[in-house]
Amino acid sequence: MADYKLILPSMGEGVMEATVTNWLKNIGDAIAEDESVVEIATDKVDSDVPSPVSGTLKEILVDVDGIAKVGEPIAILEIEGEANQTEDISADAIMATPEVEAVAAKIESEIHSITPSETLSSGDRFYSPLVRSIAKEEGISQAELDQIPGSGLEGRLTKVDLKNYLQNRSKSETVQTPTSQIPTPAPAPTPAASATPIAVSGDDEIIEMDRMRKIIAQNMVAAKQIAPHVTSFIEADLTNIVLWREKNKKAFEAKYGEKITYMPIFIQAITKAIQDFPLINVSVDGDRIIRKKNINIGMAAALPSGNLIVPVIKNADQYSLAGLAKQVNDLAKRARENKLMPAEIQGGTYTITNIGSFGNVLGTPIIPQPQVAIMAVGAIVKKPAVIETPQGDMIGIRHKMYLSHAYDHRVVDGALGGMFVKRVAEYLENFSLDTDF
Numbered sequence: 001m002a003d004y005k006l007i008l009p010s011m012g013e014g015v016m017e018a019t020v021t022n023w024l025k026n027i028g029d030a031i032a033e034d035e036s037v038v039e040i041a042t043d044k045v046d047s048d049v050p051s052p053v054s055g056t057l058k059e060i061l062v063d064v065d066g067i068a069k070v071g072e073p074i075a076i077l078e079i080e081g082e083a084n085q086t087e088d089i090s091a092d093a094i095m096a097t098p099e100v101e102a103v104a105a106k107i108e109s110e111i112h113s114i115t116p117s118e119t120l121s122s123g124d125r126f127y128s129p130l131v132r133s134i135a136k137e138e139g140i141s142q143a144e145l146d147q148i149p150g151s152g153l154e155g156r157l158t159k160v161d162l163k164n165y166l167q168n169r170s171k172s173e174t175v176q177t178p179t180s181q182i183p184t185p186a187p188a189p190t191p192a193a194s195a196t197p198i199a200v201s202g203d204d205e206i207i208e209m210d211r212m213r214k215i216i217a218q219n220m221v222a223a224k225q226i227a228p229h230v231t232s233f234i235e236a237d238l239t240n241i242v243l244w245r246e247k248n249k250k251a252f253e254a255k256y257g258e259k260i261t262y263m264p265i266f267i268q269a270i271t272k273a274i275q276d277f278p279l280i281n282v283s284v285d286g287d288r289i290i291r292k293k294n295i296n297i298g299m300a301a302a303l304p305s306g307n308l309i310v311p312v313i314k315n316a317d318q319y320s321l322a323g324l325a326k327q328v329n330d331l332a333k334r335a336r337e338n339k340l341m342p343a344e345i346q347g348g349t350y351t352i353t354n355i356g357s358f359g360n361v362l363g364t365p366i367i368p369q370p371q372v373a374i375m376a377v378g379a380i381v382k383k384p385a386v387i388e389t390p391q392g393d394m395i396g397i398r399h400k401m402y403l404s405h406a407y408d409h410r411v412v413d414g415a416l417g418g419m420f421v422k423r424v425a426e427y428l429e430n431f432s433l434d435t436d437f
Contacts, residue, residue: 002081004053005073011042011342016070018042023064025057031077038074039338041211045309045345046338055079134162149218160215164222164369212307223366227408231364232418234403236425238380241265242399244433252437256322260437264324266352266377267297269427271317274350277420281349282411283370289411298348298368299328301335302357309335310368312348321437356380356401365406372408375421377401401428 008018018040025037036048037057055077062068062075135145140162148165150157200206209217245260252260274281274295283290297316301309311331313319319327334340350371355363356379363376378401385398405421 001078003058004055004077004079006037006049006051006075006077008040008049008068008070008072008074010070011047015042015342018047018068018070020062020064020066020068020074021046023060024048027057027060029057031055031057040068042342045340045342046212047341048339049074051077053077053079131157131159131162134159134166138166161218164218167369168222168225210305210307212305212309216308219369220366223369226369227367227372228410229364229367229406230409230412230414230417231404231406232414232421233362233405234421234425236401236403236428237385237398238262238401238428238431239399240431240433241428242380244431244435247433248437252322252325255437256325258322258325258329260321260325261328262377262380263299263328263352263354264321265428265431266354267299267313267316267324267328268321269424269431270297270350270352270375271295272427273420273423275317276423277416279416280373280407280412280420282372283349284372284408284411285370292349294347294349296347296349298345298351298371299331300351300353301332303338304336309340309345310348310351311335311340311344312346314347321435350374352377355404362402363404365404367406367408372410372412373417373420374406375424376404376406378404 011018019042020038021041022039023037024039025031031037031051031054033052033054034050036050039046039048041047056079057075058078059076061073068074145157148157148161150161241262245262245265249260252258278291279289281292281295283292294315295317297313298310299313301311303309311334313324313327313331316324316327331340331344334344348368348371351365351368351374353363353365353374353376355365355376359379361378361381363378365374365376367374380399380401382397383400384395385400387394387396387398403421403425405417405424407417407420
């Protein structure tokens, strides 16, 4: 028998640590290859860590609520084999991968960049080496750092918290100019976090926000503070799409082993419209507009817990309809099972959310930062409508759906925002009944 060190694997760019939330196995339990051993949480997503080998859990190195570092052991398993071979597999082989080595090197460089006089905590508050490094680069004092609210475990300050704070701070900073040239307006009052104290009676139930809900709350408030939202609406006739899907859904599943929902069709229309209007696929960095080369579509998904997560289909314009269907189904399934990796919810350039799944027809979605637009698709409803034919107008029953397009008015004006959602509607309405799959 030999010992095998279970290493916390790389979880995507910028993710260098995770909080252990639950051990799925107890000491002495047998573990099969690829079986999940521990649940972890990062600033981005909850996930679990499977074992690459079969064995028995011998020792737990990071307790629940403890912080585990990428590339470091979190448990020791007892497996069949020799000790030397086990050490090679568990440590050297895993740490030799370029991805993990890069992450480990970054951790080490950031730790060494902190001078001895700098501690990783202030009072009862812990700061990771990455947060310390960013604060040092941005010239944030210890006093200022202590005042920034955190969304991590027990109020810990995360990289996302600090980035949002810096973005808001840079917006509030003004260029020094002579007062004779530009009048200084009176500062607007800053609203308190809660306008009035909340009275709690004996019959009220107090529910503590979980970690993910805290992150969602913070991100939504930041998104509304950063981007001036405008929403345009248009109604699209989806009769051809509904008829095509009803006719082909069984054959589609038989051919590809995937169910065909409406979402892949919506995403395909959006990617085509982005290609027509590439200035929708941008981000804002101060006074700079960054035009994104890749079209990465975020797909908002509701979790069984009631929380929301947005997995991303990278390079969505390069997939066929069948490829999009596979991506949509896979990401939605793993989102519900808490099996998404952090990298799979990062890098989105445009987002779609399906409020129609809840029976809603219209909505005003919030733009996820740093994107500049998001589209909500409503419920598909049968309606009487005027149909234009060569023989004249007539009334018929059509399948209609509202598209709600919210965009950042800093860089997307009404003309662009309105033309974009109209183009998406046109692609949907012109969907051919003869579309091949």
